[in-house]
Amino acid sequence: xxxxxxxxxxxxxxxxxxxxxxxxxxxxxxxxxLLVVVVFNxxxxxxxxxxxxxxxxxxWAAFAFAAxxxxxxxxxxxxxxxxxxxxxxxxxxxxAIFLGKALTSLIFMLLVEAALLPIYAVMLDFSxxxxxxxxxxxxxxxxxxxxxxxxxxxxxxxxxxxxxxxVLFFPVLLPVIIAAxxxxxxxxxxxxxxxxxxxxPLIGVxxxxxxxxxxxxxxxxxxx
Amino acid sequence: MxxxxxxxxxxxxxxxxxxxxxxxxxxxxMMLVDLYFIFMVAPTDSVLGxxxxxFYFHVPxxxxxxxxxxxxxxxxxxxxxxxxxxxxxxxxxxxxxGVVFVTLAxxxxxxxxxxxxxxxxxxxxxxxxxxxxxxxxxxxLMVRSYAPTRSKGAIYAAVVGIIGFIDVPIVYYSVVxxxxxxxxxxxxxxxxxxxxxxxxxxxxxxxxxxxxxxFAYMVAERMxxxxxxxxxxxIRFTLRRRGR
Amino acid sequence: MTNAASEAVLVRSLEKSFGEWPVLWNLDLSxxxxxxxxxxxxxxxxxxxxxxILATHVRADHGSAAVAGHNLRTRPEEARRRIGVVGxxxxxxxxxxxxxxxxxxxRLFGLKxxxxxxxxxxxxxxxxxxADHRVxxxxxxMQKRAAIARAILHQPxxxxxxxxxxxxxxxxxxxxxxxxxxxTDSGRxxxxxxxxxxxGLSWGGQTGVLRGGKVNSLGASPENGNQMGDTxxxxxxxxxxxxxx
Numbered sequence: 001x002x003x004x005x006x007x008x009x010x011x012x013x014x015x016x017x018x019x020x021x022x023x024x025x026x027x028x029x030x031x032x033x034l035l036v037v038v039v040f041n042x043x044x045x046x047x048x049x050x051x052x053x054x055x056x057x058x059x060w061a062a063f064a065f066a067a068x069x070x071x072x073x074x075x076x077x078x079x080x081x082x083x084x085x086x087x088x089x090x091x092x093x094x095x096a097i098f099l100g101k102a103l104t105s106l107i108f109m110l111l112v113e114a115a116l117l118p119i120y121a122v123m124l125d126f127s128x129x130x131x132x133x134x135x136x137x138x139x140x141x142x143x144x145x146x147x148x149x150x151x152x153x154x155x156x157x158x159x160x161x162x163x164x165x166x167v168l169f170f171p172v173l174l175p176v177i178i179a180a181x182x183x184x185x186x187x188x189x190x191x192x193x194x195x196x197x198x199x200x201p202l203i204g205v206x207x208x209x210x211x212x213x214x215x216x217x218x219x220x221x222x223x224x
Numbered sequence: 225m226x227x228x229x230x231x232x233x234x235x236x237x238x239x240x241x242x243x244x245x246x247x248x249x250x251x252x253x254m255m256l257v258d259l260y261f262i263f264m265v266a267p268t269d270s271v272l273g274x275x276x277x278x279f280y281f282h283v284p285x286x287x288x289x290x291x292x293x294x295x296x297x298x299x300x301x302x303x304x305x306x307x308x309x310x311x312x313x314x315x316x317x318x319x320x321x322g323v324v325f326v327t328l329a330x331x332x333x334x335x336x337x338x339x340x341x342x343x344x345x346x347x348x349x350x351x352x353x354x355x356x357x358x359x360x361x362x363x364x365l366m367v368r369s370y371a372p373t374r375s376k377g378a379i380y381a382a383v384v385g386i387i388g389f390i391d392v393p394i395v396y397y398s399v400v401x402x403x404x405x406x407x408x409x410x411x412x413x414x415x416x417x418x419x420x421x422x423x424x425x426x427x428x429x430x431x432x433x434x435x436x437x438x439f440a441y442m443v444a445e446r447m448x449x450x451x452x453x454x455x456x457x458x459i460r461f462t463l464r465r466r467g468r
Numbered sequence: 469m470t471n472a473a474s475e476a477v478l479v480r481s482l483e484k485s486f487g488e489w490p491v492l493w494n495l496d497l498s499x500x501x502x503x504x505x506x507x508x509x510x511x512x513x514x515x516x517x518x519x520x521i522l523a524t525h526v527r528a529d530h531g532s533a534a535v536a537g538h539n540l541r542t543r544p545e546e547a548r549r550r551i552g553v554v555g556x557x558x559x560x561x562x563x564x565x566x567x568x569x570x571x572x573x574x575r576l577f578g579l580k581x582x583x584x585x586x587x588x589x590x591x592x593x594x595x596x597x598x599a600d601h602r603v604x605x606x607x608x609x610m611q612k613r614a615a616i617a618r619a620i621l622h623q624p625x626x627x628x629x630x631x632x633x634x635x636x637x638x639x640x641x642x643x644x645x646x647x648x649x650x651x652t653d654s655g656r657x658x659x660x661x662x663x664x665x666x667x668g669l670s671w672g673g674q675t676g677v678l679r680g681g682k683v684n685s686l687g688a689s690p691e692n693g694n695q696m697g698d699t700x701x702x703x704x705x706x707x708x709x710x711x712x713x
Binding site for chain 3: 006007010011014017018021022081082083085086087088089090091092093223224
């Protein structure tokens with residue numbers, strides 16, 4: 001089975017099966033996401049009048065923290081059970097391993113976000129029925145998954161893994177967060193693509209750039 | 225033993241001073257001249273007064289801190305490709321000195337901001353990007369020291385050096401665009417800073433070159449320290465092979 | 469068995485260090501087809517490192533290594549297809565069943581029609597009745613057997629085993645012995661590291677000791693010329709282990 005797509009899907013389906021069995025990733029991250037919104041709501045003193053202004057920021061802060069949490073746990077589990085080592089002695093290319101893990105992170109995060117979005121829409125009083133919002137969430141999460149997977153692979157091997165991933169993740173993903181919040185503000189306000197300005201293209205460029213760089217660099221991270 | 229002799233000799237090539245010594249001398253002289261220029265030659269700013277002179281420190285230090293990260297980027301690429309200790313040494317030394325520079329850049333930035341804008345911090349593009357650069361430097365050094373082994377630390381650090389460097393321009397533009405939508409009430413003096421008169425521009429340029437030499441000298445010092453550590457490591461290595 | 473390579477494993481001047489710690493240097497090794505090589509060595513001598521290099525999990529600093537005719541530096545992916553590895557960890561997922569784990573690895577290794585083969589190897593390691601139990605519920609010995617099943621699933625030409633006796637009950641030991649015998653009988657090769665003198669010698673083939681970063685070959689091999697007796701080999705190994713790495 002050569003090529004990238006096949007092995008990538010094999011890895012993805014294995015992770016899906018594992019998650020269905022242990023059920024420990026998606027549900028707990030959803031709960032975490034809810035907690036973050038509650039905390040931010042009170043910390044920022046969110047009142048009905050200010051909700052329109054604050055909601056996108058709270059949303060993406062919650063998504064970003066949830067992303068870091070879920071990716072950390074996914075890699076820890078793999079490391080403990082030797083899953084990565086098993087992949088490394090198989091004839092699957094390192095690129096395919098990276099893409100498989102990134103796809104898993106992406107889909108799991110999108111599931112978490114899909115579960116959280118309706119709840120946020122109610123709690124923060126905004127309309128989530130916008131294709132542009134969906135697109136923004138997808139592109140932003142893709143950026144989280146691509147760079148996050150690379151950094152998780154490193155962080156999980158370091159001494160202080162819980163703190164290492166956020167320290168690596170947040171500075172690098174700041175542009176995506178800024179752009180996502182801006183685009184979300186407009187999308188929720190009913191804007192169309194032109195109205196979203198340069199924000200979505202910014203995230204798109206970020207995603208494209210790191211989709212090329214990260215798989216290549218990943219092979220250095222996993223070799224010994 | 226041949227090894228120790230060559231270690232002694234590494235500091236001088238038959239009577240000629242080493243690169244490090246040359247850099248130290250140049251830096252020392254230029255620094256003195258620079259201080260003179262900054263405090264005696266550069267005209268006092270009509271609006272801001274003497275405080276404005278921080279500008280001649282802040283801007284060169286900030287520029288050097290970004291340039292240092294470029295060196296880290298190139299050396300990181302070199303290390304991933306070639307895996308020789310030399311590349312890693314350059315990256316590591318530049319990062320360690322660079323983080324000092326970026327910290328100073330932030331501090332001088334704050335010192336300048338307060339009297340000029342009456343605020344300690346402003347989320348304007350250059351300052352924010354410098355803050356992010358600081359965070360990336362810190363992540364670089366953290367991942368190096370928290371890695372399970374030294375060689376993995378070198379690889380992980382190189383990864384951060386590369387990803388981080390690619391990211392910095394994106395951070396800058398995202399904040400610029402964000403700023404254009406959420407303008408700050410702080411305008412005026414900052415805009416004026418970009419309109420430099422002749423003498424000011426010359427002093428700034430001289431200051432920049434001075435700090436570049438300073439950076440190069442510090443990196444040379446740091447690398448020499450590392451060379452000594454490595455020579456020691458090589459001796460241990462050989463002894464271990466001979467069966468302790 | 470369609471390999472044009474003359475040796476199953478061919479290593480020349482291999483070197484590997486971890487930072488300031490040299491582990492392997494000037495290491496030469498050759499294992500012909502149809503042979504088992506049993507490597508003894510003190511703790512920390514580098515047995516696991518050597519095996520991990522042969523498994524392409526770790527890259528050597530200098531020297532060359534080829535397994536099943538594929539150079540590990542230039543064609544690691546082809547080499548991986550032809551190598552089976554049993555290490556200290558089973559590399560199986562606790563929450564999946566044996567069958568699910570094997571199907572996963574079968575797909576990774578690109579096996580067409582993996583189901584019959586999965587059943588076949590489960591039978592070989594006598595785990596047929598536990599096929600649909602989660603790996604977490606198996607005893608240590610059974611988990612090791614499942615790992616062996618994983619290793620031979622894609623019908624590799626070379627089998628690498630790192631201290632396989634660890635955690636094996638007696639039944640599993642005889643199962644493993646049968647698999648190894650069948651392996652070498654069909655012209656394929658095995659490289660094994662072990663602590664257990666009796667067990668290692670009982671599996672026959674070449675013996676060697678990893679010491680001082682290199683492999684000293686003992687035991688009956690045509691290259692060596694001398695036919696050391698069983699007790700002489702035991703003595704040599706015991707001496708080497710006592711002398712340290």
